[in-house]
Amino acid sequence: MILLDPPTWPAHGTVWSHLVSDTSLHELRAFARAAGLPDRSFDLDHYDTPADRHADLLAAGATAVGGRTLARRLGASGLRVAGHERAGARRDALRARWERLWSPLAEPARWPTGSPPAPASGPASAVLDAGGELVRRWSEPHRVYHGRLHLAAALDALDALLVTTPLTAAETRTVRLALWFHDAVHDGVAGRDEERSGALASDVLAPPSARGCCRPRRTTTSPGSCGSRRPTTRPRATASVRS
Known part of the structure; x- marks a missing residue:
């Protein structure tokens, strides 16, 4: 009613x-x-x-x-939606979680690909740009269940799981990135949304030399495959973030 x-x-x-x-x-x-x-x-x-x-x-x-x-x-x-759930789903709270995910990038020697920081503005700006765009996508007004609340709940559930199922730092980041990108494109088209979300992850997380190879608009291309019809690799969760 x-x-x-x-x-x-x-x-x-x-x-x-x-x-x-x-x-x-x-x-x-x-x-x-x-x-x-x-x-x-x-x-x-x-x-x-x-x-x-x-x-x-x-x-x-x-x-x-x-x-x-x-x-x-x-x-x-x-x-x-309880007050604590609202707090966790706030835009600023989610952006803070994204920044914590990439905090090692503040130290250039620990960049996963060995690449230098992004030009001009450095890695911190690259992190903020990518996280801000993802939070914007998860805040799209046409979403019902798959919005910021869903993302925050999924990240909270992973935190709880990691207490009893410890992973390496690289594995943890990979799983967290999978949650951030799993429904980043949400146009309401089954199958295509998942494919375009994977393509977005490949594009955002690719090394600078490979950026632009796979883009969300390429709906006939599998994430990370750059032209092949089947995915051959997972999105590169250990690569640098697009500036």
């Missing part, structure tokens, strides 16, 4: 309501899109809706409830 509480939250010169589903995020997204709500108003488990849309949304089929009832129903549904 789609639920809507009264517009009582002040911001941007008006007051706002919360629109939620106590059934599924798919139900919520379908209702919101049919009602013409912009994707940018979706906030992990609810839509923020302005007061001037309240009557329209009720007429479209939303059920009016009080704020406490809405919170209780959302919590009971299992769809509520």
Whole structure:
């Protein structure tokens, strides 16, 4: 069921309501899109809706409830995103995790390929550029389940697994990179999204001399194969980050 509480939250010169589903995020997204709500108003488990849309949304089929009832129903549904989960899925929190993943690159002698730092701005800038682009992709408004919350949860699950299943530093970085890139391209096309995500990883993580060989737009080329129809190698997780 789609639920809507009264517009009582002040911001941007008006007051706002919360629109939620106590059934599924798919139900919520379908209702919101049919009602013409912009994707940018979706906030992990609810839509923020302005007061001037309240009557329209009720007429479209939303059920009016009080704020406490809405919170209780959302919590009971299992769809509520807890505060600590929200914190972990923040853009700045994810960028910090990306930077920690590449912290050894701050020491030029430890660059995996032996390459010098990226020209002009150095390795720190390269790390920020690549991480910022990935976080932007994971923040795309059309995503439902496969957004920043999903990425943060996957990284948290890996952290827990590594406590009992230790890996080498190189293996750990490879697995973390696989999580960062596994759904980086998300256009809703099964198969092609995975292929383009792999191609993006190959392009971003390739050595400078090989960059541009495989690009996300090459949907007929397997990740890392540069023209072959089948993947021959995994994305180079130990190579430098594109500047």
